Amino acid sequence: MARVVIVSRRRGLKVMAALLAVGAVFLAWSGYRSLEEERAIQALSWAVANQVVVVDPGHGGIDSGATGPGGTPEDRVNLAISQRLAEFLSQGGAHVFLTRQDENVPEGESGDDLVERVKLARKVKADLFISVHCNAFDAREKGAQLFYDPRSPEGKKLAEAIQAEIRRRLANTDRVPLSIDAFVLRTQEIPAVIVEVGFISNPREEKLLADPHYQRQMAFAIYAGIVNYLAGKGPGAGQANRKAP
Template identity: 80%
Template structure:
C-alpha cells in the first residue's frame, strides 16, 4: 500500500502563492517586452505617414486557396491578417487600400482578379504592395517566408525587412526571402512582396494561423518590417544592426 503524505494546508497555500508570483512575473516580463517592442516601432511610425499601401488578401471568391487539415480555409486567414495589418498602417498615418473587404473579389472588365489587384495599385498610386498568403506543401514544413521579384532591388529590401521582423517578433521561422516569378510582383514598378505567413498544411501552424491573437501578432510583425524599410533602418526595430 502506497504511503500517503499529508502536506499542511498553510504550506500548500504558501507554495501556491509562490507559484502564482513566479507565473505573474513571467507574464509581466512578456507584457513589458511587448510594450517596449511596440514603442520602438511607434517611434518610427512617422515613416509610414502619407504612404499609400495596397494590402492584398490573397485568394477569395471562387478561389478559396489552400485548406488546412483541420478545415481552416486560407482565404479567411489572409483576410483577417490583412485587415489587422491595414489597421496598424492606418494608425501610423498611411492611406491603405484593401484589394478585397470580404470573400468577394472584384474581377473588373478583365475578368481576372490578379490583373485587377495590380491595376488597383496603379490606379491609387500605391507606394507599396503587400500580398498576404498562406503556404501549403508537406505537413512537416512550417515557417513564414517572403517573396519578391528578382528584378526589384527595393522589393528585396522590403522582403528582407519584413522577414527579419517576423523572425525576431514571432521566432517561428529560419527561412529567408526568395525571388520568384509571380504576376503580382513582376507587373509592378513599386516595391511589392508576397508574405507567406506560414504553412496552413502543417496541423500545428494551422492552429496558430486560425488564432485571432496570433493573426494580430503576425500583422504587427509585417507592419514593423514595413516601418523599418520606410525608415531606412535595414535592421529590426529596437534591435542591433545587422552584421
C-alpha cells in the same frame, strides 16, 4: 508524523506561492516588454505617414486557396490578417487600399483578378504592395516566408525587413526571403512582396493562423517590418524605390 506532513505541506505551499509569484513577475515583464516593443514601433510610425500602401488578401471568390486539415480556408485567413495590417497602417497615417474587402475578388474589364489587383496599385499610385497568402505543402513544413521579385532590390530589402520582424516577434520560423517569378511581383514597378504567413497544411500552424490573437501578432510583425524599412533600417522608400526597368 502528522506534524512532519503538515510542515511539508506548508513548505510546499510556500514553494508554490513563490513559483506563482515568479511566474506573475515574468508574465508582467513579458507583457511590459511586448508593450514597449509596440511603442517603439509606433514611435517610428511617422515613416508610414502619407505612404500609399496596397494590401492584397490572396485568393477569394471561387478560388479559396488551400484548405487546412481542420477545414480552415486560406482566403479567410489572408483577409483577416490583411484587415488587421490595414488597420495598423491606417493608424500610422498611411493611405491603405485593400484589393478585396470580403470574399469577393476585384472585378474589371480584364476578367482576371490578378490583373485587377495590379491595376489598383497603379491607379492609386501605390508606394508599396503587400500580398498576404498561406503556404501549403507537406504537413511537416512550417514557418512564414517572404518572396520578392529578383529584379527588385527594394523588394528584397522590404522582404528582409518584414521577415526579420516575423522571426523576432513570433520566433517560430527560421526561413529567409526568396526571389520568385510571380505575376503580382514582376508586373510592379514598386517594392512588392508576397507574405506567406505560414503553412496552413500544418495542423498546429493552421490552428495558429485561425486564431484572431495570432492573426493580430502576425499583422503587427508585418507592419513593424514595413515601418523599419520605411524608417531607414532598410533603405528609403516610396517613389524613389521603384524597380529598375
